[in-house]
Amino acid sequence: YFQSADGARNLDKWKLKVPILGGILQNLAVARFCRMLGTLLKNGVPILQSLRIAKDASGNVILAEAIGNAADNVSSGQSLAVPLRSSGQFSRDLIEMIAVGEEANNLENVLIGVADNLERRTSRRIDTGVRLLEPLLLLVMATIVTFVIVALLVPVMTMSKNA
Known part of the structure; x- marks a missing residue:
């Protein structure tokens, strides 16, 4: 299903809506788009051709559609910011x-x-998330170890009490 156009679109829409992770994925996709478009423009590629190439660099169908619509509007003489804002x-x-x-x-x-700014900001968010996740994982592991120890000791205690 996710290989079809509708499935990929729905998956990418869902990815952008996931709390915390959605913002990170969107920032990374927008950073890829901006870097690709900026590099193409810096090397003299016309803006319409650059937009059509860079839209696929985002790696997200929803953003690619918005960029494609922006390219269509730019070809009719509009500024790039206006259609991106309306998307x-x-x-x-x-x-x-x-x-x-x-x-x-x-x-x-x-x-x-x-x-550059989006990549730095996203990297900091990921680092912060990992730092916050480490104590949580430690707590989960300690809980699992406690349950295993209790599961092993309860039968031993019960058998020693009966003997």
């Missing part, structure tokens, strides 16, 4: 950065900077 898939900060980059004619450097 609702990108943060307000990212949209503002793109708008400023377009106005300053420095979009490629802005996109690469945004990608």
